[in-house]
Amino acid sequence: MSINYSERIPNNVNLGSNKTLQRALEHWQPAFQEWWKEMGPENSTALEVYLRTAVSVAPDGWAHYDYVRMPDYRWGIFLTPAEAGRQVNFGAHMGDAAWQEVPGEYRSTLRRIIVTQGDTEPASVEQQRHLGLTCPSLYDLRNIFQVNVEEGRHLWAMVYLLHAYFGRDGREEAEALLERRSGDSDNPRILSAFNEKTPDWLSFFMFTFITDRDGKFQLAALAESGFDPLSRTCRFMLTEEAHHLFVGESGIGRIIQRTCEMMNQHKTDDPAKLRALGVIDLPTIQKYLNFHFSVTSDLYGNEVSSNAASFYTNGLKGRFDETKLADDHKLDTGEYPVMEVVGDNIVTKQVSALTALNERLRDDWVKDVNAGVSRWNKIPEKAGIPFRFKLPHKGFNRRIGAFTEHHISPQGQVLSEATWTNQHKQWLPIEDDQAYVRSLMGRVTEPGKYANWIAVPARGINNQPVNFEYVRFS
Ligand SMILES: [Fe+2]
Ligand SMILES: [Fe+2]
Numbered sequence: 001m002s003i004n005y006s007e008r009i010p011n012n013v014n015l016g017s018n019k020t021l022q023r024a025l026e027h028w029q030p031a032f033q034e035w036w037k038e039m040g041p042e043n044s045t046a047l048e049v050y051l052r053t054a055v056s057v058a059p060d061g062w063a064h065y066d067y068v069r070m071p072d073y074r075w076g077i078f079l080t081p082a083e084a085g086r087q088v089n090f091g092a093h094m095g096d097a098a099w100q101e102v103p104g105e106y107r108s109t110l111r112r113i114i115v116t117q118g119d120t121e122p123a124s125v126e127q128q129r130h131l132g133l134t135c136p137s138l139y140d141l142r143n144i145f146q147v148n149v150e151e152g153r154h155l156w157a158m159v160y161l162l163h164a165y166f167g168r169d170g171r172e173e174a175e176a177l178l179e180r181r182s183g184d185s186d187n188p189r190i191l192s193a194f195n196e197k198t199p200d201w202l203s204f205f206m207f208t209f210i211t212d213r214d215g216k217f218q219l220a221a222l223a224e225s226g227f228d229p230l231s232r233t234c235r236f237m238l239t240e241e242a243h244h245l246f247v248g249e250s251g252i253g254r255i256i257q258r259t260c261e262m263m264n265q266h267k268t269d270d271p272a273k274l275r276a277l278g279v280i281d282l283p284t285i286q287k288y289l290n291f292h293f294s295v296t297s298d299l300y301g302n303e304v305s306s307n308a309a310s311f312y313t314n315g316l317k318g319r320f321d322e323t324k325l326a327d328d329h330k331l332d333t334g335e336y337p338v339m340e341v342v343g344d345n346i347v348t349k350q351v352s353a354l355t356a357l358n359e360r361l362r363d364d365w366v367k368d369v370n371a372g373v374s375r376w377n378k379i380p381e382k383a384g385i386p387f388r389f390k391l392p393h394k395g396f397n398r399r400i401g402a403f404t405e406h407h408i409s410p411q412g413q414v415l416s417e418a419t420w421t422n423q424h425k426q427w428l429p430i431e432d433d434q435a436y437v438r439s440l441m442g443r444v445t446e447p448g449k450y451a452n453w454i455a456v457p458a459r460g461i462n463n464q465p466v467n468f469e470y471v472r473f474s
Contacts, residue, residue: 003056003078010076012057013160024163025077028174032156035178036071040125041132041148044070048472049145050461054078057236065462067472073149077160080235088226090322090329091315098228102165106314110227111166113316115173116190117218118158119180121151123194124207126182131204134441136451140201142461142470143247147208150240157233165229192399193295200437201454202255202280206292209248210369214299216241217320217365224318249372250457255280256376257455260383269387275436278452282380282387284437287429289389290410293369294397300362302401303338308357319357320364336360339395340402344414346395366391397428445473 003012008026015022037045048067055064057078086098102110125148135141155177162170180187188195193211198204219241223234259279263269271281301308311317312331319325327334334353339346353360370391377388395408407420410427429437440453448467450456460466 003054003076005074005076010074011078013077013079013164015077018164021164024171025160028159028163028171031175031178032075032152032159033071035122036125036152039122039129039181040070040152041128041145042130044132044145046473047145048474050142050464050468050470051146051149052462057081070145070149073152075149075153075156077156078153078236079157079229079232082228082232086228086231088315089224090318091226091313092330093226093315094329096226096315098226098231100228102227106227106316107166109311109314110230110316111162111169111173113222113311114158114161114166114230115177117222118155118162118173118177119190120194120215121154121158122177123180123182123189123191124198124211125151126189127194127196127198127207128204131198131201134201134443135445136201136442136454137444137449138447138470139450139457139460139466139468140251140454141445143251144204145471147212147244147247150244153240154237157237161229161233191299193299196295199434200441201251202285202288202437203292205248205251205255206288207248208244209252209372210289210292211296211299212241212244212248213368213372214296214365216245217361217368218299220320221317221322221361224322226315245372249375251454252285253376253379254455254457255285255453256282256379258453259285260380260385261455263385264383269385278440280437280440280453282385282389284429284433286389287427287433289373290392290396291428293391295399297362297366297394298398298400300365301358303340303359304351304355305358306355309352309354312354312357320361331357338402341395341406341408341414346393346408346412346414362394366394392427397424445471 003010007016009015009029046069048069050065051068051073052065053074057080088094088096088098128144128148131144132141159174159177162174180189182189183195183197198207216238219234219238223231223238225231259274259282262274262277262279266273266277268274271283274281322329331354335350336353336356336359337348338351338356338359339348373389373391380387392410393408393412395403395406395412396410398404407415407417409415442451444451447469456466460468461470
């Protein structure tokens with residue numbers, strides 16, 4: 001179970017026993033390193049970062065923390081160990097032994113699923129590329145770099161599957177993963193949320209809280225796959241994802257905390273006064289929440305989808321916590337509610353549960369996001385401030401699915417074009433908000449110092465103090 005670090009590519013898949021595969025991946029490795037140099041965190045090559053590195057895939061395998069220059073990070077291939085006798089747990093092949101090779105008839109579909117997941121990993125590194133230059137503290141700088149190297153490793157995880165199981169097509173797709181660029185008009189990343197800019201740390205924390213959480217749910221659904229290598233790969237990725245969600249949730253929590261302190265200290269909730277004091281007013285944070293929530297909602301796709309149905313029936317992608325659900329795991333007869341706009345109203349209709357799997361996964365994710373928002377709301381509550389954060393209606397600001405052609409308010413009213421045009425500036429960040437947030441982005445690199453707009457974390461990383469030198473510039 002331990003990871004072999006003596007090879008050029010650290011791995012726990014006995015890579016050395018398959019020379020062809022090993023050579024192919026060693027050939028891809030320098031291209032990855034080139035990509036990291038070009039698109040990884042800006043001006044970071046010389047920095048020594050207090051990073052965790054996986055030493056084994058056992059639950060305590062994260063024990064290893066040390067200073068690492070990021071280009072020397074040991075990106076590798078780590079799969080959760082095989083579960084003896086694992087079966088396909090849903091769909092038409094339920095009860096069959098889980099597949100150790102790609103079933104021929106699902107080859108192109110599985111490849112597409114893996115490429116689409118894989119593409120998000122380098123995309124987020126590209127989106128976050130400039131943020132190190134405006135970090136609010138060394139603690140936060142270390143955290144974003146930890147997220148970045150792990151997204152790089154997630155790319156390795158998907159590239160391993162492409163190389164090991166998809167032959168020549170897989171190798172070509174692995175190269176293309178290093179060629180697309182987030183936001184590039186000629187060769188963009190596959191999914192639109194991954195072509196948005198992440199221009200400031202408020203956006204970064206929202207992204208890791210909300211969009212990495214989409215990652216969690218997609219990976220969890222793929223961890224149920226009948227294709228066992230994909231399942232095992234995703235299981236290990238999920239352990240890394242938990243830290244990304246923590247970075248986002250605690251980051252926003254600390255921003256709220258700091259603003260609430262200033263509100264009480266200066267006895268004001270006036271956004272203009274709070275901005276003059278150098279903190280981010282709560283309504284602006286709400287606007288960023290609305291934006292990231294709506295853009296990420298689109299990642300789940302259409303509410304009703306025959307693709308989602310066939311992924312499920314064919315045993316490729318399950319539901320969240322599939323094996324813990326008590327039903328027939330076939331969904332031939334069940335129904336599931338989805339929304340649509342009829343005239344001026346949003347109505348709920350029942351559709352076949354099998355075709356509504358995108359919506360179901362989106363709903364699971366919404367529940368999880370909502371739980372995080374409730375935890376944030378404890379902060380103003382404790383401070384005696386009446387403001388509460390609230391997720392917008394599912395139909396708000398959507399570009400994919402049943403609401404695409406409609407304007408929906410955060411409260412769920414169907415709006416006319418004119419009303420939307422008039423009012424959407426109250427709900428989504430406008431240039432003025434973005435410029436203000438940008439104006440706060442300095443660079444704090446003295447150990448123990450934190451930018452004015454964010455509270456000091458409750459504790460450090462790996463039991464280190466909050467004034468620990470998490471990144472060395474020497
Ligand atoms: Fe990831
Ligand atoms: Fe992530």
